[in-house]
Amino acid sequence: MATTTTTMKSSKQTTLPVGSIILWIILLIGVAAAIVRYSQGLGSTNLADSRPWGLWIAFDVMAGVALAAGGFTLAAVVYIFRMKRFYPLIRPTLLTAYIGYLLAAGSILFDLGRPDRFYHPFFYWNHHSVMFEIAWSVILYLSILTIENSQLVLEKYQLKGMLRIVRKITIPVVIVGIIISTAHQSSLGGLFVLMPSQTHPLWYTPILPVLFYISAIAVGLAMVIVESTLSSSAFNHHVETRLLSEIGSWLPMMLGLYLLVNLGNLAFSGKLGLIFEGSLASFMYLAEIIIGVVLPLILLSMASIRNDRTLLFRSALLVVFGVILNRFNVLVWGQNGAFYAPNWVEFAVTAGLISLGILLYIFAVKNLPVFTDHAPEPEPLPEEAALPAAG
Amino acid sequence: MAVNRRDFLKLAGAGVGSLVLAAGHNQPASAEFSPDEARRHPAMLYDTTLCVGCRACQNACRNWNETTQELNADGLYDMPEDLSGDTWTIIKLYEDETAEDPDAIGNFSFIKRNCMHCLDPACVSACTVGAMQKSPEGPVIYDANRCFGCRYCMVACPYDVPRYQWGSTTPLVQKCTFCSGYVQPEGVVDGKNRLAQGMGPACVEACPTGALSWGPREEILEKAHTRVKAAPGKYYEDRVYGEHEAGGTLQLVLSHVPFAKLGLPTLGPQPLPSLTDPLNWAVPGIILGVGGLMSAIYVTRSHAEHKGEED
Numbered sequence: 001m002a003t004t005t006t007t008m009k010s011s012k013q014t015t016l017p018v019g020s021i022i023l024w025i026i027l028l029i030g031v032a033a034a035i036v037r038y039s040q041g042l043g044s045t046n047l048a049d050s051r052p053w054g055l056w057i058a059f060d061v062m063a064g065v066a067l068a069a070g071g072f073t074l075a076a077v078v079y080i081f082r083m084k085r086f087y088p089l090i091r092p093t094l095l096t097a098y099i100g101y102l103l104a105a106g107s108i109l110f111d112l113g114r115p116d117r118f119y120h121p122f123f124y125w126n127h128h129s130v131m132f133e134i135a136w137s138v139i140l141y142l143s144i145l146t147i148e149n150s151q152l153v154l155e156k157y158q159l160k161g162m163l164r165i166v167r168k169i170t171i172p173v174v175i176v177g178i179i180i181s182t183a184h185q186s187s188l189g190g191l192f193v194l195m196p197s198q199t200h201p202l203w204y205t206p207i208l209p210v211l212f213y214i215s216a217i218a219v220g221l222a223m224v225i226v227e228s229t230l231s232s233s234a235f236n237h238h239v240e241t242r243l244l245s246e247i248g249s250w251l252p253m254m255l256g257l258y259l260l261v262n263l264g265n266l267a268f269s270g271k272l273g274l275i276f277e278g279s280l281a282s283f284m285y286l287a288e289i290i291i292g293v294v295l296p297l298i299l300l301s302m303a304s305i306r307n308d309r310t311l312l313f314r315s316a317l318l319v320v321f322g323v324i325l326n327r328f329n330v331l332v333w334g335q336n337g338a339f340y341a342p343n344w345v346e347f348a349v350t351a352g353l354i355s356l357g358i359l360l361y362i363f364a365v366k367n368l369p370v371f372t373d374h375a376p377e378p379e380p381l382p383e384e385a386a387l388p389a390a391g
Numbered sequence: 392m393a394v395n396r397r398d399f400l401k402l403a404g405a406g407v408g409s410l411v412l413a414a415g416h417n418q419p420a421s422a423e424f425s426p427d428e429a430r431r432h433p434a435m436l437y438d439t440t441l442c443v444g445c446r447a448c449q450n451a452c453r454n455w456n457e458t459t460q461e462l463n464a465d466g467l468y469d470m471p472e473d474l475s476g477d478t479w480t481i482i483k484l485y486e487d488e489t490a491e492d493p494d495a496i497g498n499f500s501f502i503k504r505n506c507m508h509c510l511d512p513a514c515v516s517a518c519t520v521g522a523m524q525k526s527p528e529g530p531v532i533y534d535a536n537r538c539f540g541c542r543y544c545m546v547a548c549p550y551d552v553p554r555y556q557w558g559s560t561t562p563l564v565q566k567c568t569f570c571s572g573y574v575q576p577e578g579v580v581d582g583k584n585r586l587a588q589g590m591g592p593a594c595v596e597a598c599p600t601g602a603l604s605w606g607p608r609e610e611i612l613e614k615a616h617t618r619v620k621a622a623p624g625k626y627y628e629d630r631v632y633g634e635h636e637a638g639g640t641l642q643l644v645l646s647h648v649p650f651a652k653l654g655l656p657t658l659g660p661q662p663l664p665s666l667t668d669p670l671n672w673a674v675p676g677i678i679l680g681v682g683g684l685m686s687a688i689y690v691t692r693s694h695a696e697h698k699g700e701e702d
């Protein structure tokens with residue numbers, strides 16, 4: 001376990017206590033807001049009959065799940081497409097995805113009117129409901145992520161028997177994870193397919209699930225860049241620029257595909273004119289497309305930008321911003337209903353959950369073998385030894 | 392709902408492909424009831440030309456369902472402004488303030504709002520846990536013991552009907568049930584089911600002018616069309632709102648002003664659940680398509696890999 005010790009040493013030296021203190025303070029404010037929410041009910045938020053869904057669903061759930069798409073995407077790259085050079089990135093990415101999904105699930109416990117009944121979808125089935133499918137998918141995918149991340153703990157405590165089993169089933173587990181992710185990333189868009197009269201025509205389309213899926217893959221990849229860049233400086237952990245800029249080179253393809261499908265669909269349904277009608281919606285749409293899609297598409301098409309860590313990081317941030325804005329557009333501003341802005345309870349809970357996520361990540365990195373490339377010799381892919389027959 | 396073989400084969404195509412296919416694959420109604428049954432389901436007609444805005448219906452609803460009054464500032468007057476967790480039906484007033492004579496008959500109208508009791512309801516299709524239900528008798532009812540408060544029904548309803556008890560720590564979704572009873576936390580409240588007792592809804596009984604009528608949908612529709620025919624030009628577009636809207640509703644409206652001005656949305660004839668049902672049928676397609684594709688790529692790539700190592 002030379003790996004672990006090296007990682008632990010280097011990370012302990014470099015994590016700033018000031019940062020942690022701020023995170024703890026934000027978390028405590030979040031706890032205060034949580035107490036208000038649970039003692040007073042949802043009336044303590046700015047949610048209302050005219051706006052039943054707000055920040056928690058738009059950001060914590062919708063955007064959160066999309067941002068965590070790096071997990072299944074990179075797992076496909078490494079384990080299915082066999083691009084083993086990305087192996088150093090897979091553990092931190094799967095860990096982020098895990099924490100991301102845990103937080104999304106956690107935020108649902110704030111948003112549900114009856115959090116004490118969170119388990120109802122297991123007992124009461126409605127197979128017509130897109131939300132029912134999402135509820136099941138999220139739980140199943142959380143289980144998949146638990147298996148995928150269990151290696152960290154099993155390795156640390158040298159539970160060899162269990163480890164062997166987990167490694168043996170890696171490929172099937174990864175494939176099931178990709179299937180479930182495909183289903184629910186797209187279904188999150190499917191929720192709004194039911195609402196043609198309430199959703200603004202710039203965002204309403206029967207192919208919204210396809211757009212959600214493509215944008216989830218794009219933002220998942222962008223998040224790998226963002227999060228690797230941040231953690232490599234925070235934990236003094238070296239990530240090769242070559243790897244990140246290669247991921248950056250895939251982004252223009254995904255963004256281009258998204259642009260093509262999105263604009264093509266608008267053109268096909270004769271709605272292109274709406275983009276320039278000068279309304280708030282058209283402005284939001286343009287902001288989302290230009291800042292979040294076109295700009296990073298152009299920037300990341302240039303090798304000089306991709307090979308510059310800072311510029312690569314900033315371009316990836318644009319994609320992240322674009323997808324978050326898109327989810328807000330579809331869910332809040334693109335919906336009929338009164339004006340809505342979240343109040344302090346909603347903001348504080350969201351900020352608290354994000355702080356909790358970062359603290360969990362720091363804790364995991366300090367205590368578990370997350371950054372494996374500290375190993376003197378690069379590890380073989382986990383299933384290599386276990387599945388010699390597969391080739 | 393059974394997925395027939397053709398659909399299945401179509402959907403089993405491939406991952407994203409099947410998704411695109413399914414999205415554009417709009418099948419007709421997934422109605423739980425045959426049109427034949429729906430014809431006999433009880434329906435209510437509201438006629439703006441007969442309504443005098445006395446709000447007797449609104450209060451009758453309050454009394455029968457024992458909802459809480461929404462008093463105004465001095466506490467003297469029950470004056471809800473919109474549907475809410477406590478107000479399941481409401482009389483609203485539309486007035487064209489810009490008109491030369493706002494009191495002229497064509498420039499103002501009352502409108503009674505309540506659940507439309509869709510034939511194929513979006514809320515029922517949306518509900519994660521099946522708490523919103525289409526009862527065998529026709530009205531759309533709510534099982535308070537199932538609901539876990541995701542509020543997808545509220546977002547999904549095209550008529551903006553279901554309302555939430557925002558002030559409660561154990562909130563319920565609330566809406567008109569056509570006085571057909573509903574499952575409350577204490578269990579089934581049979582005493583509140585007027586239909587089972589052979590009565591019509593409380594609001595219909597209370598209406599002094601005949602603006603509300605009640606009966607099998609087929610007969611009520613006929614009645615509405617007879618009124619329209621008897622006075623050409625009296626009613627807006629000579630049309631009965633709810634006959635075809637989103638697959639049809641049990642609440643029907645006759646109006647002398649445009650429906651949109653009364654807050655009734657313009658909807659096509661397609662039942663909304665038929666838009667999302669294909670998405671759930673696509674799941675087997677995704678499993679086979681994505682699963683197959685990923686396995687194939689894995690096998691090919693790892694094969695190439697081992698070959699490369701041997702060379």
Ligand code: SF4
Nearest residue numbers: 506507509512514548
């Ligand atoms: S009007 Fe709304 S709440 Fe009533 S049945 Fe239709 S979709 Fe459901």
Ligand code: SF4
Nearest residue numbers: 518538539541542544
């Ligand atoms: S809020 Fe309740 S009734 Fe409405 S969709 Fe969610 S679980 Fe169903």
